[in-house]
Amino acid sequence: QVQLVESGGGLVQTGGSLRLSCAASGPAFDSSYAMGWFRQSPAKEREFVAVISWSGSSVLAVDSVKGRFTISRDNAKNTVYLQMNSLKPEDTAVYYCAAGSGPDVVAGTPPFWGLGPQVTVSM
Numbered sequence: 001q002v003q004l005v006e007s008g009g010g011l012v013q014t015g016g017s018l019r020l021s022c023a024a025s026g027p028a029f030d031s032s033y034a035m036g037w038f039r040q041s042p043a044k045e046r047e048f049v050a051v052i053s054w055s056g057s058s059v060l061a062v063d064s065v066k067g068r069f070t071i072s073r074d075n076a077k078n079t080v081y082l083q084m085n086s087l088k089p090e091d092t093a094v095y096y097c098a099a100g101s102g103p104d105v106v107a108g109t110p111p112f113w114g115l116g117p118q119v120t121v122s123m
Contacts, residue, residue: 001028009117022097034102035080039093
């Protein structure tokens with residue numbers, strides 16, 4: 001009943017930037033949900049990246065992306081964004097959008113997931 005449609009993945013060189021977006025729709029989506037991003041590569045387990053509260057006033061990001069990635073949202077569009085700057089090869093992964101309660105998103109157990117665009121960062 002909730003769909004998360006993601007876009008913005010691609011291939012960039014080290015130091016480049018990408019902007020991911022995730023638009024939510026469906027009758028079960030609550031605009032008060034926190035929304036966030038996870039990533040997963042073959043060499044790693046799914047990793048929490050960042051989350052933002054419904055109001056946008058509270059954000060949390062994993063240490064490895066702090067200072068480089070910025071999460072934001074536009075509630076009028078039910079969309080969350082992840083601006084990724086100073087990208088590194090270690091950032092290469094499939095990035096999954098998620099929505100749910102704040103604690104559920106942080107814990108990695110949100111009820112709704114996107115399909116995940118690929119982000120590839122070359123040397």
